[in-house]
Amino acid sequence: MGKVLVLNASYEPLNITSWRRAVVLLIKGKAEQVEHNGKYVYSGFPLPTVIRLRHYVRVPYKEIPLTRKNLLHRDSHSCQYCGYSGDDLTLDHVIPRSRGGGDSWENIVTACVRCNVKKGSRTPKEANMPLQYQPRKPYSSLYFEVTKHVKNGVNQEWRKYVIGI
The missing domain is CATH 1.10.30.50 (DNA Binding (I), subunit A)
Structure with missing residues (x-):
């Protein structure tokens, strides 16, 4: 049925989870629905695409491997x-x-x-070959996952919750 973007209480993206896990968080009252796509789990219960945790969760910074x-x-x-x-x-x-x-x-x-x-072994300026985009370190590993979903045309409603897409 799809993946669900999980936001922290501060609306900061935390991770991507399954729709089943998201529904469990909603039923337990640990999260609230922010966005849905018009589909329903059952009558009167829309299938979430974005949820927000009710309490803030501290997440340690995770280094993105240079691969x-x-x-x-x-x-x-x-x-x-x-x-x-x-x-x-x-x-x-x-x-x-x-x-x-x-x-x-x-x-x-x-x-x-x-x-x-x-x-060759020259700089772009010396070779008269300017870069289209200045290379930089990505914001987060979650950013990678979210951009894959958004660029594939899926979960467009996630776009407004992630910086730089």
Whole structure:
């Protein structure tokens, strides 16, 4: 039936859960329904798509791993120099490793093979190849999950609860 976005009492996104777990939280009075999609669990009980916890929950900060998969998702599976989107994308260091550039969210972008070879061991400015978007560290791991749902055309009502979509 779908996934449900769980908000903290402060309306900050916490996680994504199943509709069954969301219904249990609603029935137990631990959460309130914020959004629904017009479908019903049973007569008079709309299926939630966004719920908000009644009490604030402290959540420890969770570091997002710097992986190829996460970089591709952050950069929307496209070359950050020419915009090409295909299967044969590589990872490129904005400031090359040969010049002291390290592995960080702010220094690695996705690039097609052609642009990566063309840029070589130069900076984008030296190669006259400006970046389409300045690379940055994502807001949170939940941000990744939410953007996948919203970009697929599902759960558009989640958009207003997440910064940067």
